[in-house]
Amino acid sequence: MKKKESRDNTRNNDYNTHPKRRKSNVTIKEVASRAGVSTSTVGRAVGNYGYVSEQTRRKVLKAMKEIGYHPNAIARSLKTSRTQTIAYLVPSITNPFFSQIASSIEDLASSHECNLILCNAGTKADKLRKITTMLLEHRVAGVIHSLPSTDALYNLVEIFQNRHVPIVAASGSRRFTEVDRVTADDVQGARDVTRFLIELGHSRIALLAVKNSTTSKLRTQGYKEAFQQTGYNLHEEYIVEGPDFSEDSGYTLMKVLLGRKRPPTAAVAFNDVMAVGAIRAIEEEGLSIPKDISLVGFDDTIARLTQPRLTSVALPMGEIGRVAIRILLDRIEGKDTEGPKKVLLREKLIMRDSTARPLAGGSL
């Protein structure tokens, strides 16, 4: 008797490459037998459409609770060839810009009973290819990404489109015209903040831009439009470009500007971090903000924490995520079969203490 048992166990162990795989899974069959009905009746009672008498339903629900049954989503997915899984791809989740988008996506996804796979795609093509395969194998229902244009992304987009898996770009690459896209309106944001400074009385308004950045180009365009709209003269020499969005970059650019014969009376930095660099440069020159020079940032990330508190253009991260996931869910559910959507979301100026009217002598 004992020997027989032991032999059986050997067989089981053979199966158990992963020892932890104990089979504590309660199946629909067990619920059925406990409730004294068929599996199909249980299935109907648990939530799939169908006729079940109130009495039966109660019996089933009771049995479920008692033996701790949780439907197996994997089996369901296999049968229905549908999943409740969507993916969000970012260059780096550590970046608050993306983590805020992720947060709002997660929020809505979760309230639609979807779960969110988060993928840090980084910058290497290889990683993105690996992710693509993984998502394909897991049959994700849809994809949202905030990735820059690369060949690997192009590849990904093509593959998923071929398989009719909807994709939405949430402030990512603007290269694919055939993909749904929701982005912040960088032109409008820069235009608004520049107009604000112009209307405050500034005319020598510097722009601390960044080389080779699409966003930078759009914001520069907005900056220029502000001058056109208000009829004031644009002074191109106050547009300066740094190599990146770093604090050092902001510091260096501001130093250069302050070294000029006619330094600006106001400056727009391309993000709050660059603005912090600019603040350092300004203080080093013994000037004061906003008395001698007004300064604004972009992104509204650390703007509340600088000294003085920075006026900044807030990007609608939460809104980007919400709109993106809504579009995606509509596509997944087939509610929306229109052509590609392009949504542009307003950026919002947050007034704080770093901006003021220029000094009397400040005009050009």
Added chain:
Amino acid sequence: MKKKESRDNTRNNDYNTHPKRRKSNVTIKEVASRAGVSTSTVGRAVGNYGYVSEQTRRKVLKAMKEIGYHPNAIARSLKTSRTQTIAYLVPSITNPFFSQIASSIEDLASSHECNLILCNAGTKADKLRKITTMLLEHRVAGVIHSLPSTDALYNLVEIFQNRHVPIVAASGSRRFTEVDRVTADDVQGARDVTRFLIELGHSRIALLAVKNSTTSKLRTQGYKEAFQQTGYNLHEEYIVEGPDFSEDSGYTLMKVLLGRKRPPTAAVAFNDVMAVGAIRAIEEEGLSIPKDISLVGFDDTIARLTQPRLTSVALPMGEIGRVAIRILLDRIEGKDTEGPKKVLLREKLIMRDSTARPLAGGSL
């Protein structure tokens, strides 16, 4: 005729709640028939263990490529009753502390072919219960969380432990002794930074603490240990408690301290944001950092960006995530069957410009 068709369509529509479910999935069978072998041979060739001749393998791989086959992870999971999915639960992904942990977890998970479901549990018990159910239904292989102790978490831990799904707390609740846990060593961090200030010559060292926080208690302990170890006198009156970790809290506490007859010559704020509040208070009083007063923060989040640059205690977020996921993977693979692990990771002092020796008159 027309009527009949329409009737059939009605039935189909009934089925087609989700119209997008086109069946463009290539199966193993199709690969098999194209390669002229059986499905099991394809299975073996694709990567599951087993004998396949090199010739056959090439044939199969070719067929796979040609028809764009990607194994169905769902079917595989159903068969093997194993998934490659792990979940990471956070109170808020927006918090850089958690997003950095998430990032390092994702990194290792992904290189182990696992995908990471990200769950924003927020603070409502209901959300966490919903997440629990969802994860249960998706048969996640393991769970990492950074959540505070609540009844809902207790519930979750109990359920997953009953099902032998491994759980690791990454800097989360310290309440469950039977769960693997990896946390930063708050006692050591506070002790080190306090010793550093003592050895710099300070004796009136303030502690800007926070009420009802476990972390705060541990750091206070470390602060006290520093005095014990160095043999200097501890002055309890320099330990002050605010209601929360906010900038305002830091500002108010520092104001109080500076109003005393013998203000501190150094202060430890419980995070960088509180330190920013303290900086404001100090500047308002016309004092200078670090000449009149030294200041340190915790977390090393925005410390590089303050003016002056803040000396701060960096928490090992990346390391927390890495260790947590490693423990989890080992548990999942059954490599590790030891009792609960408790890992304590060192916090590291990052020296910047906000700390210096006290002025000659500063000693007690």
Added chain:
DNA sequence: TTGTAAGCGTTATCAT
């Protein structure tokens, strides 16, 4: 070395 076939836990069709 390869093929056959059973079964993972559901859902959906059909019959009752």
Added chain:
DNA sequence: ATGATAACGCTTACAA
């Protein structure tokens, strides 16, 4: 209103 049963696409024991 309920039950029997065939699939979903894969893995794997076993036969060939």
